[in-house]
Amino acid sequence: MPTKSTEFFNVVPIADALALLFEHIQPITRTETVPTTDALDRVLAVAPTSPLDLPEFVRSTMDGYAVRAADTFGASATLPAYLDVAAPVQMGQQPTHTLQPGQASSIHTGGMLPDGADAVVMIERTQPVDDGEIEILAPVAPGENLVQVGEDVAQSAPILPAGQRLRPQDIGGLLAVGVLQVEVIEQPTVAIMGSGDEIVSVEQTPQYGQIRDINSHVLAALCQQAGAQVQQLGIAADTYDAIAEKARHGFQSADLLIISAGSSVSTRDYTRDAIDALGQPGVLQHGLAVKPGKPGMVAAAAGKPIIGLPGNPVSATLVARQLVLPTLRRLTGEPAAKHQPTVRAVLTSNIASTTGREDTVPVRLTSDDQNTQADPIFGKSNLIFTLINADGFVQVPLNSNGLKAGSVVDVTLF
Amino acid sequence: MPTKSTEFFNVVPIADALALLFEHIQPITRTETVPTTDALDRVLAVAPTSPLDLPEFVRSTMDGYAVRAADTFGASATLPAYLDVAAPVQMGQQPTHTLQPGQASSIHTGGMLPDGADAVVMIERTQPVDDGEIEILAPVAPGENLVQVGEDVAQSAPILPAGQRLRPQDIGGLLAVGVLQVEVIEQPTVAIMGSGDEIVSVEQTPQYGQIRDINSHVLAALCQQAGAQVQQLGIAADTYDAIAEKARHGFQSADLLIISAGSSVSTRDYTRDAIDALGQPGVLQHGLAVKPGKPGMVAAAAGKPIIGLPGNPVSATLVARQLVLPTLRRLTGEPAAKHQPTVRAVLTSNIASTTGREDTVPVRLTSDDQNTQADPIFGKSNLIFTLINADGFVQVPLNSNGLKAGSVVDVTLF
Secondary structure: OOOOOOOOOOOEOHHHHHHHHHHOOOOOOOEEEEEHHHOOOOEEOOOOEOOOOEOOOOEEOOOEEEEOHHHHOOOOOOOOEEEEEOOOOOOOOOOOOEOOOOEEEEEOOOOEOOEOOOEEEEHHHEEEEEOOEEEEOOOOOOOOOEEOOOOOEOOOOEOOOOOOEOOHHHHHHHHHOOOOEEEEEOOOEEEEEEEOOOEEOOOOOOOOOOEEOOHHHHHHHHHHHOOOEEEEEEEEOOOHHHHHHHHHHHHHHOOEEEEEOOOOHHHHHHHHHHHHOOOOEEEEEEOEOEEOOOOOEEEEEOOEEEEEEOOOHHHHHHHHHHHHHHHHHHHHOOOOOOOOOEEEEEEOOOEEOOOOOEEEEEEEEEEOOOOEEEEEOOOOOOOOHHHHOOOEEEEEOOOOOEEOOOOEEEEEEO | OOOOHHHOOOOEOHHHHHHHHHHOOOOOOOEEEEEHHHOOOOEEOOOOEOOOOEOOOOEEOOOEEEEOHHHHOOOOOOOOEEEEEOOOOOOOOOOOOEOOOOEEEEEOOOOEOOEOOOEEEEHHHEEEEEOOEEEEOOOOOOOOOEEOOOOOEOOOOEOOOOOOEOOHHHHHHHHHOOOOEEEEEOOOEEEEEEEOOOEEOOOOOOOOOOEEOOHHHHHHHHHHHOOOEEEEEEEEOOOHHHHHHHHHHHHHHOOEEEEEOOOOHHHHHHHHHHHHOOOOEEEEEEOEOEEOOOOOEEEEEOOEEEEEEOOOHHHHHHHHHHHHHHHHHHHHOOOOOOOOOEEEEEEOOOEEOOOOOEEEEEEEEEEOOOOEEEEEOOOOOOOOHHHHOOOEEEEEOOOOOEEOOOOEEEEEEO
């Protein structure tokens, strides 16, 4: 007979569950040193400082002529200044001459300013007279069209903060100042297990009554996208011992244990008990004020997080985005995402909800010349194709009882 | 003396340059078969169809009792229907019994409906009388609380279209129907080269007048994020032969050749000539109606794309996002991105622009309780730290002469 035992729980908003979890977990402190060129998407463990001024020499930002600015004061198209052409600046070489008053040296963008010069006149504001003389058609101020020493970054200045996930340009900035290696947080390891007698591994052909385990693989992909390394534990049979043993193994070997529970009440109860057996404080919160995903669970033992997800794949996927991804950031020391990029779209149907619960509704986006529309995909929450047919999702806030057709919504893309 | 030779060109909008390029290039046709579990972010070469109905059996969506719906008609809390408790449905097993009129079998979410039953009454709407009998407190219609065979996806139905980049849930959907391998487009290979006597490899200590080559590495990271494999060709010296030889090598071995040109006019001219020497039609467009990045170039030879980028790292990075990323999608057959997720923010300073030119301005985002603000980071375009200090960028449309402080803008995050 089905029992109601653990399933009628008090729910809390996701943000509260995460805050509670974060009180009880420790960020990863293991670091490794990797070549900067291989450090894309890795998270800095320490804030590197610049070993040098960048640029290390005064550079031109224009093609033109290096000059003494004072020689150009008052110059105009009708009354040009006349300057003698000195040795040109060669790209990649330090000029060997000192620019004398009344002289100009041709220079390219990025070229090193010769001693004596203090500005560059862009080529468009000059006119050759002959090989030895040019006209300057407009004045320049001292410093004009130059990048000064240290203007990009100064010696000893921090380049990036610890906790920064390295973007392409961050790699560029580090390499620009010769930081060829960086100390980064080790990639978090995530152990993923399922439970339930109705679940078989994807390689197996399910018998009637069984289904393939897709949650482990959807969760693995989500974690990999977030920069984690995944250890697949497979499916535990529906006994306490089987679930507890697999959970202990995963808990010991990984930074985060994720359990997607089977659908029977016994599996759910065993899962909860097995998590509590891992250590203190155990289950922190079972029950989330969300739909789908109400049976989601956060737990911690010995400073490590454990996340319990519903068995049904749509709930598991949507709740994992809200629970697992922030937890992985927390583990690597990356600050919480401040800004969530979204696509604004006009909702095509009403979405009903209930105050006190945050709903996540998959939507499909369509665009015409005028607008982007978001069509909610309502479906039984265990149909994975609901998510396959969706481009993203809309969230109905906790304090709202729904969204009206025609309203403008923010869609987070998958 | 600096010359103006090739540098005063007619510019076209990015969209036009890309449309022209796409007329002259062929998508990659090489495919490979990979395990579905390893296919995250790969692009499908063919549209897989479902080999079976999912689910393959009628499943319950609730914990409760499988019943014959007709037995519940008229039931209410005050006048319940009484049903005999038959054998329970075990998770993961096909029921061996046929439900008789007047019977109910306990069932969990995901359990297989027994023959004879046509609906499930949720546990909350039942009441045990004793071990052998239950009260049904509300009627159910035939089909209620069930997922029918093929309701998630039907046998032979397409699962996903060719050209789809696989997301976590797509992996789940494929595995759910037992598609364990998928045929995907080979990852595009991108050859990246730089040129210019002022550029040295990042491992070298630059002399005065020289700088480290960061463009190759920023571009590599961008391409890797987009799923490409990168071949670093290094820096060609500022001679036609050196540039042409490196370009030919990269062109022959990769699906896309990217050249970030040095700053001297000779390098730029050599680069253009070297690209033209690769084959027909050669350079298609040199000059983009953008800032920064005006000297960007698109070219094609023998159906393969070649993209020329400005030497300065900020221009190269920002233009690469606009030219290289769409080209990589085109090469793999992935449709053009329809929806660009952004963060809406209030601009804190005016951004001046010019009609007929699309400006890209890096911004830093700050948030208070009320609003998100976007602070434009104005800087000389060759300062890479302009991009490091930015969270994203704002684009000023072609037909605008700027954006006013206080206006709401869409910020694309890096």
